[in-house]
């Protein structure tokens with residue numbers, strides 16, 4: 265299709281006018297390809313999409329109509345989201361496709377639009393169909409029943425998992441690239457939420473900075489929290505630097521799913537109903553930032569509600585920032601588990617129940633991670649134990665020999681059911697002897 269000159273020149277639009285020869289006549293197909301569409305600039309976009317006109321091109325001589333599939337980036341400023349409609353499959357090339365289209369678009373957009381685009385989270389959908397369904401869902405329209413064809417392999421097996429991200433009506437947005445460190449970050453956030461004392465804040469800052477030094481400043485929540493702590497501590501330059509960084513860290517793949525169970529009860533125990541404005545109940549129709557309501561849900565597999573619209577299981581499996589390797593993630597875990605164990609086990613502080621659950625998840629998840637890679641990645645496991653021992657003891661003492669004895673005594677004194685602590689103490693003793 266072709267659009268008006270006014271629309272082509274609008275600041276939030278990147279539209280490329282091209283043409284290809286029509287082989288069965290002497291004419292040409294002239295078309296507009298949409299790299300970038302700011303929905304605020306083109307309110308009629310929805311109708312164009314619904315009427316299936318987006319990919320239709322017409323020969324200027326014989327009038328024949330052909331169909332092409334242009335990838336398109338749609339910006340919804342009111343929801344702080346870019347949606348990339350891709351026609352490729354779930355093969356891992358989607359993200360590089362997005363980057364290429366955004367680069368091309370940025371050269372045609374005003375610098376203000378290009379700049380804000382590079383701060384927004386982006387999500388991927390399968391073609392025009394996925395785009396239509398997501399735009400509808402964001403407006404509160406119930407999801408249709410997914411139907412083939414699917415541009416991805418259906419899930420095999422059934423299971424539930426915990427997902428941290430943002431609740432948005434019936435949808436849930438999450439960072440697939442952060443799954444390997446989500447539990448660490450959540451534990452730190454729970455700790456940080458209960459702290460008002462400056463000395464305690466500095467401890468959290470030390471742990472968070474240690475983690476970021478190893479894996480890089482990629483987790484938007486962690487970087488943001490560190491910035492907030494610096495703000496509380498009155499260190500404004502550092503705070504500003506980190507909050508800027510957190511804002512650019514948001515520019516990453518924010519995957520969407522509708523296959524979730526939300527355990528938050530809609531009514532209170534005393535029968536009075538929850539306010540509709542409470543975070544867990546935010547309806548999609550409230551036009552706000554998709555990243556405004558942090559939440560944790562249980563994800564269902566198979567994710568059949570996502571089929572054909574925005575399901576990229578292969579890509580989700582392999583998505584992570586380049587700084588996240590088995591080695592660095594285990595080192596970061598070692599550091600976090602070491603510090604948290606020092607503060608909350610050795611110094612036996614009182615903790616909030618929510619923190620204790622989050623900490624328990626870190627201890628269990630880390631043990632599982634270590635056992636899973638023990639044979640294939642011995643270096644990563646060594647990296648874990650070294651950072652763990654350093655954070656829990658060695659960074660705070662010079663008495664190596666008595667330390668080994670202390671740990672042996674602690675193991676001997678453990679209750680029979682203290683399996684987790686036994687696992688960590690025995691590992692530490694091995695590391696210190698080795």
Ligand SMILES: [Zn+2]
Pocket residue numbers: 286288289290291292323324325326327328
């Ligand atoms: Zn023709």
